[in-house]
Amino acid sequence: MSGRALIIVVAGIIITTSIIFHNITISSNRIAGNFNNYLLRQSARNIAQSGVNMALRQLETDRTWRTGYTSLATMAGKVSVRLTDITFAGIPNVICVQSTGTIVDTAAVSTAYCYFPQPRVPTVSKGLLTLNGSNQINGSITIDGRDHPSFSSGISPTTGTYGVWTSGSSFSLGSSAGSVGGTVLGIDLAPGNPPPLGTVALNQVYPGGFPQTPDSALGGPTSGFPEGTLKAIAKTGLAGSQYVTDPLKLVYPLRGITYVELPAGGSWTGGSLSSSSGVAGTGILVVHNNSKDAVMKTASGSFAGIVLADDMTNFHAQFWGGIVALTPSPTGNVLGNGSAAMYFSREAISNATGFITTSADLNVIGWWE
């Protein structure tokens, strides 16, 4: 091989090698770039999440704060946070916290939807039992409209209400063991059979018409309960709230708003209001559907708070608070039979609504990132 040929071959190899080196460098750069991009995306996300958390902390101390942040230097990047009042999933007065984290040329957005429970004083009931039609009880049923502390048979004097308040023309006691009492004109009247005069109010007219939905039973929009509010809050899980269409999926003990939506003509039969270990349920229990014929049947256990049901029959539980049944045409033979006790309790009603009327905690009900 001549020297010239050797030089040509060597030069060719050098050129080929250079090209290959160049390709390797490009490939290496791509790997590094891929890694860098991933790192930047993660960093931007972390910055955005930090922005949300800073805003939530700020809101905890000042619930009117909507200023947000603009290009605040954070973690080697910048964060901008914007706060707006919106309606989210049917819940009004939700604060949308949108945080944009930026590092180098990469940005990430993290959005939290949070909710301060609004001050509300719901109109719950006209009596211990607020009914939209005639009804009756049988068996050993005690309906005591005097005011009781939660889970107590003691009396808080003079602050009770009717035992039964109904738009129907009759409310009968089919057994000598049944009794109705209440507070009339500030006088506490112990349950008796026949009921003491005035403890059962018949042919009553509900101002504006008898409520047709659970939200309207709590006062409707003027009391902070536009239609769908109870269901929406139940879905968020606020304070242990839950929403189910199958009562078997309920998680015990019942807390917050327990919203049971049944199919048309459906009934929740034999359900317990207490956990299997006997822990009583509290809060607001809703049994409802769009056709307004969901039936709460043979409920057992103990519960303190508010029950809002389309229809109730064969109630077998121990209860403190207020009950509203919406249907004008109840199913079943009797509202209650067997053995049951119902006590009016302002404390139970107050506690039931307390978590949505007095809570100072900021609740994050959705997070989008």
Next chain:
Amino acid sequence: MAQLQDLIGSIIIGGVILLMLLVFNGNIMESAGIQTFKTTVQGNLTAVTDIVENDFRKMGYRVAFPQDSAIVTAESTKIVFQGDIDNNGSVDLFQYTTDTVGVIKTPNPRDIAVRRKVTGPATPQDARMVLGITKFKLQYYDALDSLIKESPVLLPSKIRSIKITIAIENKEHLLDKRKGQRMSNVFQDTTYAAAYWERTIKPKNVR
């Protein structure tokens, strides 16, 4: 005679140099090939992890409580969960599972497909990620960060965080006699470029 010696000597030296250059060139070409494979594998890994992270972080979004309904099934290689992934107000059902459909023709005997199935009113999708995934493992942790060892998880409501492990190799193997750690192959098989990814995600909507 001296000229003949010079000629033979220069041929030998030139041949050695030429041989060295050829070997060097061969090594460079091999490195370039490996580097290309690595780039592909890294790209595939970030593509898979971006999809997985995007879905898992939105798990439970707009899903009504009780939270047992957010994660429907939780197994070591399969998870079914709910979430409003496209933020359109309707909740979609996601299913991640492994299968071998579409991967039997690849030279790599270990690769599997990860099937991502979305059923919902707005975005029905059913796609298999055939990107050389050789490992797709899910581990579940409770609120105390304790590993939930049962599979499937009997009470998905206990799950608070999910550790995802993904390993990806290139589908085509290459001839390489170097040691495994130089290829970063967790399986110590140096004939495949590989990348490994592990991350614990705490979906914020699964509280």
